[in-house]
Amino acid sequence: MTADIASLNSGGNLETMNNSSGVALTLSREPFSFLSGLVKKLQQILENHRGERQIIVIQDFPDPDALSSAWSYKLIAEQYDISCDIVYGGTLSHQENIALVKLTGLPAVKWSVQSLRETDLSVYKGCVLLDSQGTNTQLMPFIKSAQIPIIVVIDHHSKQGEIAAEFIDIRPQIRATATILTQYIQGGLLEFNNNNNLHVKCATALMHGLRSDTNALMQAQEADYMAAAYLSRYYDAALLNAILQSSRSRRVMEVIERSLKNRIIKNNFSLAGVGYLLYENRDAIPQAADFLVTEENVHTAIVYGIVHDEHNDLELIVGSLRTSKLTLDPDEFIKEAFGKDTQGRYYGGGRYMAGGFEIPIGFLRGFNNTSEYARLKWETFDHQIKQKLGQLINPEDKVIHT
Ligand SMILES: [Mn+2]
Numbered sequence: 001m002t003a004d005i006a007s008l009n010s011g012g013n014l015e016t017m018n019n020s021s022g023v024a025l026t027l028s029r030e031p032f033s034f035l036s037g038l039v040k041k042l043q044q045i046l047e048n049h050r051g052e053r054q055i056i057v058i059q060d061f062p063d064p065d066a067l068s069s070a071w072s073y074k075l076i077a078e079q080y081d082i083s084c085d086i087v088y089g090g091t092l093s094h095q096e097n098i099a100l101v102k103l104t105g106l107p108a109v110k111w112s113v114q115s116l117r118e119t120d121l122s123v124y125k126g127c128v129l130l131d132s133q134g135t136n137t138q139l140m141p142f143i144k145s146a147q148i149p150i151i152v153v154i155d156h157h158s159k160q161g162e163i164a165a166e167f168i169d170i171r172p173q174i175r176a177t178a179t180i181l182t183q184y185i186q187g188g189l190l191e192f193n194n195n196n197n198l199h200v201k202c203a204t205a206l207m208h209g210l211r212s213d214t215n216a217l218m219q220a221q222e223a224d225y226m227a228a229a230y231l232s233r234y235y236d237a238a239l240l241n242a243i244l245q246s247s248r249s250r251r252v253m254e255v256i257e258r259s260l261k262n263r264i265i266k267n268n269f270s271l272a273g274v275g276y277l278l279y280e281n282r283d284a285i286p287q288a289a290d291f292l293v294t295e296e297n298v299h300t301a302i303v304y305g306i307v308h309d310e311h312n313d314l315e316l317i318v319g320s321l322r323t324s325k326l327t328l329d330p331d332e333f334i335k336e337a338f339g340k341d342t343q344g345r346y347y348g349g350g351r352y353m354a355g356g357f358e359i360p361i362g363f364l365r366g367f368n369n370t371s372e373y374a375r376l377k378w379e380t381f382d383h384q385i386k387q388k389l390g391q392l393i394n395p396e397d398k399v400i401h402t
Contacts, residue, residue, distance in 0.1 A: 038169055039187035042152070045167045046080040046189075049151060052125040053083050057143060059136040060090030061282055062108060064100055065176050066131035068209035069154065071106050071202050072181040073130055076189045084128065087111045089139040094283035099246035100208060103239060104201040113312060116142050126151035131177035133160040133170070135345065136358070154180055156213075157351045158331040172331075175224045175352055178209035182227035192234045203234035208243055219353055248287070255284035256291055259303050263292060268325075269393045270298045273382040274305040276374070277318075282307050286320040286356070299325040304385055306361065306378060315365035317381055319348070321355040330355030337388050 056073060058066040067086075074084040086108040092098050101108060111119070116139065127148045133155055134140045143150075150165040156174045174180055185192060192199045210227055214220040217228065248256075259272040270292045277284065285303050292301035304319030321330050330350030334357050338347040341360075348357025361381065368374035 035183060035187060039184060039189060042167055042169075042184060043189060045151065046077060046082060049080070049082055049126060051081045053085075053123050054126045054128050054151065055121075055124040055143070055148065056084050056086045056128045056130060057132070057134070057137055057139050058086065058088050058108070058130060059132050060088060060138055061093060062088045062090075062097060063094070063131070063209075064097060064205065064212045065178050065209040067097065067100060067106055067108055068202070068205035069130040069177040069181045070108065070128075071205055072178075072185060072190070073128060073152070073154075074107070075198065075202055076181075076184065079190060085109060085124075087139065089113070089137050091280050091282070093280050094287070095246040095248055095252070096208075096212070096243055097283070099243045100205060103243055104205050106201075106205060111139060113138065113142075121146035121148060124148050128152045129165075130154050130181075131156070133157065133163050135160045135349070136356075156180065157349060160346065160349050172351065173221075175220055176210040176213035176227075178206045178213065179224045179227040182206055182210070182230055183223070186227070186230050194234055200234055200236050201239070203231045204236045204239045204243075207231045207235045208240055213351075215353075249281075251278075251281045252284040252287055255281060255305070256288045259288035259292055263301075265295075265298060266390075267393050268297055268299045269389070270295060270301040271386060271389060271393075272301070272303045273378075273385065274303060275378055277305045277307050279307055279309040279311075282318055285318055286322070286354075289320040289322040293322040293324060299323060300328060302389060304357075306381060313366055315361050317357070317359040317361060317385065319357045319385070321350065321357075323353055333392065337392050 054077065056070045058070050070086040074086060077084050087110070088108060089111055091110070092101060100106060121142065124146075125148070127143050127150045129150060129152070133153060134150070150163070152167045153163055153165045154169045154177060156171055156177050156179075158172045159170055169180060171180060192203060194200065207228060210220070210224055210231075211217060214224055217224065220228070255274050255277060258274045262274065263270050263272040272288065272292060274285070274288065285305055289301045289303040292298065292303060300321065300323040302319060302321045304317055306315055307318045308315050321334060323330060330353065334348040334350055334355045335346050338357055338359065340346050347359050348355060350356065364377055368377065
């Protein structure tokens with residue numbers, strides 16, 4: 001399956017394909033046979049699983065791309081009598097994501113580790129991963145131990161390791177998973193209808209998803225523009241505007257302020273440690289990175305902090321990278337900077353122009369009984385991260401091996 005993907009070339013001719021209503025559609029520069037082959041294959045997989053119940057697992061901190069892709073898959077799967085639950089293990093914390101879910105009624109549900117223990121997972125005959133390969137969700141171990149097979153993986157992040165599924169469509173050259181789902185819809189797996197309120201809202205969510213992963217289309221490529229053009233027939237511009245108008249919380253503003261104060265700039269990299277954050281404010285980190293990368297003479301911003309989850313007694317370093325440097329591959333950069341954990345899993349990865357990492361702080365997690373201890377702990381991790389990044393940012397600096 002992955003061989004198909006590897007053989008995809010970015011060139012090729014402008015091709016057209018027919019959707020179920022017989023209208024010729026221009027999909028993208030991707031070879032016609034490649035896309036229509038994927039559509040047929042996915043159609044067959046859905047047919048094979050007719051009548052089943054599936055669980056769509058998205059990242060712990062869902063973003064618009066993941067949320068809209070999951071909703072689209074759910075609507076597509078309904079055509080095959082497959083009912084899907086969209087679940088995530090963390091929190092909706094970005095103001096735009098909360099607005100997206102509230103304003104469109106997007107059916108995603110938060111599952112805590114506790115609620116999972118009381119849930120009968122055996123009702124699910126398959127698991128679907130969208131905008132993810134299962135590495136950014138704490139729900140995956142439960143899916144594995146319940147022996148739910150992974151049926152579908154659709155993602156645009158670089159490959160995060162070996163994954164077994166009936167259907168795999170991983171295309172890092174596409175800027176958003178929402179673009180890929182739109183290609184499936186346009187390819188005939190779901191007939192969008194302007195009079196169907198759900199379709200209009202889903203198209204709006206997809207438009208938001210692909211805009212947000214392409215920096216408002218500025219990093220979009222032909223396939224993303226083609227998808228946006230298709231969605232423009234169905235989406236609700238006023239609704240999208242309402243989602244984009246949502247304002248930042250005071251806490252987020254404070255984290256951005258801290259990142260500005262703490263940033264150090266070296267070789268056009270801007271690094272900022274922001275200290276401790278509550279779990280629900282985690283999405284302030286990528287927003288701070290988005291902001292820092294806009295500074296003159298900065299091509300790459302990396303913002304990180306220690307995120308504290310009181311409910312699950314969990315603490316982890318969370319970081320985001322944003323870059324405008326075309327020759328810097330965020331996925332490679334993060335994998336090289338931080339390496340793998342003891343189980344051989346990378347601490348992070350990325351996609352075009354953006355990346356992220358999560359490093360559990362293990363035994364040192366949890367309660368800080370004095371502010372002095374909290375400060376020491378932060379300084380240790382802050383120092384370690386700067387040291388790891390420094391090796392890539394200033395390769396000429398000698399590393400002292402002990
Ligand atoms: Mn994405």
